[in-house]
Amino acid sequence: MLQKLKSESTKQLILNESYKLFYKNGFKTTSIDKIMKETKLTKGAFYHHYKNKRELGLAVIKLKLQERVYDLMISPLYTSIDAIELLKLTFLDKIKSFSIEEKQQGCPMNNLINEIGDSEKVYQTALKSIMEEWKLAVVQLIERGKKEKTIQTSISSKSVAVYLISAFEGIRGIRKIYDNDEVVDQYRLGLSMYINQIKA
Template identity: 55%
Template sequence: MEQQLKSELTQQVILDKAFDIFYKNGFESTTVAMVMEATKLSKGAFYHHFTNKKELVLAVIAQKVKKRIYDSMILPLYTDGDVPEVLKHVFSNRIRSFSEAEKRSGCPANNLINEIGDTEPAYQIALRKIIDEWKAALVALLEKGKRSGNIKNNINSDAVAIYLIGAFEGVRGLRKLYHNDEIFEDYLSAVNTYITQLS
C-alpha cells in the first residue's frame, strides 16, 4: 500500500511538472529530459510511469487540462437559477480569475489544440473529449433554459454552445497576443450582450 501511494505521488509530480513546462514552453520544445530535470527524478522513474512523451501528453490532457476546464467552466453550469445569468456568471468569473501568468500564457487546452491538435489522432480524441463535454454541459443548460422560459425556444443550442466556447478560447489567444486587459473587458461586454439576447 505504501509503495502504491509513493508511485501515485511520483506520477502526480511528473504530471504537475510536465503540465507547467508544456504550458510555459509548448509541447514541441519540451523534452522528457526537461521534465525529469524539473522533477529531480531519474529517467527510470519516468519510464516506470510513462512509456514515452506521447503517453505523458495524453495523461496531462486527461488529468490536468480536463480538470481545469471541468472545475471552472463545466461544473458551474450544473446549477439552478436564471440561465442567462448563470452563463454570464460562469464566463465572467473565469475571465476575472486569471492570474497574470495565465493571461500571458493563454489557455492550456487551446495552446495544445493549436500546436498539436492535428498532428496525432490520439491527441485529437483526447482534446475533443474535453470540448465535447463542455459543449454538452452548455447545451443541457440552454435546453433547461428553454423549458423554464428564460431562453428563446427557437435558438440552436448546439450553435450557441460552439459560439460561446469559440469566443472564450479566441479571446484567451487575443489577450495573450496583446497583453492588454481591455481585450477581456470588451469580450465580456459583447458576450454578456449576446447572452442577454438569448432570453
C-alpha cells in the first residue's frame, strides 16, 4: 500500500512539473531530461509511469489542463448568477485576476493549441474536447439568459459562444507581446460593448 502511494505521488510529481515546464518553456523544447532534472527523479521513474513524452503530453492535457479550464472558465458558468453578469465575470473580469507571469506567458491551453494542436490527432482531439465542453457551457448559459429574458432571443447562442471564447483566447495570446495591460483594457471595453448589445 505504501509503495502504491509512493508510486502515485511520483506520477503526480512528474505530471505537475511537466505542466509547469510546458507552460513556461513550451512543449517541444521541454525534454524528458529537463523534466527529470526539475523533479530530481531518474529516467527509470519516468518510464515506469509514461511510455514516452507523447503519452505524458496527453496526460497533461487530459488531467492538468482540463481541470484548470473547468475550474477557472467552465464551472463558474453553471452558477445561478444572472447570465449577462456571468458573461462579464468570465470574459471581462477574469482576465484582470491573472498574475503578471500568467499575462506574459498567455493561456496554457491556447499555447498548446498553437504549438501542437495540429501536429497529432490525439492532441487535437484532447484539446478540442476541452474547447467543446467550454463552448457547451457558454451556449447553455446564453440559452438560460434567453429564457430569463436577459439575452436577446434572436442571437445564435453557438456563434456568440465561439466569438466570446475566441476573443478571450485571442487577447491572452496578444497580451504576451505587450509589457502592460493597455491592450487588455481595449479588449475589455470592446467586449463590454458587445455584451451590452446582446442584452434583451
